Amino acid sequence: MSFINAIAEVCEASGADVTTLADILGHDTRIGRRGMRPGLGFGGGCLPKDIRGFMARAGELGADRALTILREVDAINNRCRERMVDLAREQLGGNLAGKRITIWGASFKPRTDDIRDSPALAVAQKLHDLGATVTVTDPQALDNARKTHPELDYVDDPITAVQEADLLLHLTEWPQYSHIDLHRLLARAATSRVVDGRGTLNARTWREAGWTVRALGRP
Template sequence: MKISVIGCGYLGAVHAAAMAELGHDVVGVDVDKNKVEQLAAGTAPFFEPGLPEILSRGIASGKLRFTTDMAEVKGAKIHFVAVGTPQRKGSNAADLTYVDAAIESLIPYLSEGDLVAGKSTVPVGTAVRLAARVSTAAPGAMLAWNPEFLREGFAVQDTISPDRLVYGLPQGERAAAAKAALDEVYAVALARETPLVVTDYATAELVKVSANAFLATKISFINAMAEIAETTGADVTQLADAIGLDARIGRRFLNAGVGFGGGCLPKDIRAFTARAEELGRGESVAFLKEVDAINLRRRQKAVDLVVSHFDGNVFNKRVAVLGLAFKPDSDDIRDSPALDVAAQLKGLGAQVIATDPEAIANARRAHPQLEFTDDIEAALAGADAVIVVTEWKAFRELDPVRVAELVNRSYIVDGRNCLDPAAWRAAGWVYQGMGRP
């Protein structure tokens, strides 16, 4: 099919390249000229495993191109809207400026039978409003909502081989045509019997934000248990192992530590809360405010562990911060617990030197006051304290004996509970985890 993707940020660039990989003819549109030039040259503007390869193949094959000219979407039969919905300044609500602008820019180029497919995470009720706008301004076009479920670090895989597909379709006779168009786009996934949920706009909008709210709640639950464990002497990791054996609970996302971050979970639970309050159902998701609060407390706890080790004063103490991205296999520093911890320690007077396999450039732009190095051993050299805040493989596999030879003091905070406490203590380290005795 001929497809357009409006918005070539993290979601849009991956979606465009993946659709070309599946054989579709794709044009990606973005207002950022520099980003478009990078993508057109086959260069990914952010780190995502597998993206450079499918990006290069798509461009080389002629199946994929990028432009700043919206007029070039003319002739595409499906137009995916994949722009960002950041948190609105001064509010917890989602900012729909980019979504609205994308729809308005697209409308003049819509033809009879075209399908606009929203992929952005939006507050429930947005699709109904946009559908009305599309039907009024371009009567022959349709709108569907097709939420994304990408995991950073696995986004290419999640797009080409999704674990489920959700179609939010218009009511009435147009539903069949919209479904047929989306079925053609996802023919490969459907042939593999990927589960498909066909539903209405509101349900499709709620699926993504509900999933993120549930995951955030699960993470904050185990971090709340970590707070109890720290008071009682229990081990939250063993607790998670035990309750995770219950099939109704499961072990995934029960990893206590400095909490979640990124461009989705934090802003999505805040936007969900704000939208529920607008709908007069704020009490239904009031618990998400505590989920958010627990999450932020765990960042502070990691900082407090370091400060308390030095009797309340980290001034001029050299602290090696291992990790800057909000999760491994990503260079995304949006609402990153790791970067927050580094900045807090710097603000308390510590000599912070931070390292990360991919996120240094982004972190330097956000926090130029920090010292960075891409050499792990250089970060560790002469350190009075080490804190692991992003569980990259390179950090998980550090040799505690070798690291002890580099540092000034053998003191480590495991902010992700990703290290073996016994091995580090056996090598002479003072080891502190999160919710671990």
């Protein structure tokens, strides 16, 4: 995951489309297509903690240089969150103060209410700290999110959540978000801008419905 997210950074700099490159790389059976989708990175209560614990133990054993690659994995993963904030700022003309941003997703992955080290909530909190009014929606994780991030706004329905929004961020790849009535959605929002932080929305369908779509690693 961190490899393809690092490649996404290069694709953005060069104007290439990372999804095309990922598909090409996936033909190599030693690599495969699973996990080769650029996005906001991983979270949860296990993998980030285990990576750091493994690095710490290697340091205790004097073998920390052997795990330099894991330090970079951790750095890339955190950089994806920073990049999402940067993309939001770019879409809103460089200033987040007073802007209304809706975030689809609070859990660290779909089909769970687990918000431990959630990339979506990390981005939401940072946008709030920079002056935006942030509304979060999620099918299962809102109760947990309210407890840890009470300063954010929460709405159950993903269409209602975009009311007067200046920007929509898709940050947890719940399958139901791919089946939203995009014309109803557009009628609610203040603008037609969406950033797909998971690369699972059908960009062509969204654009045909009148949306401007931005995604990590795509021109």
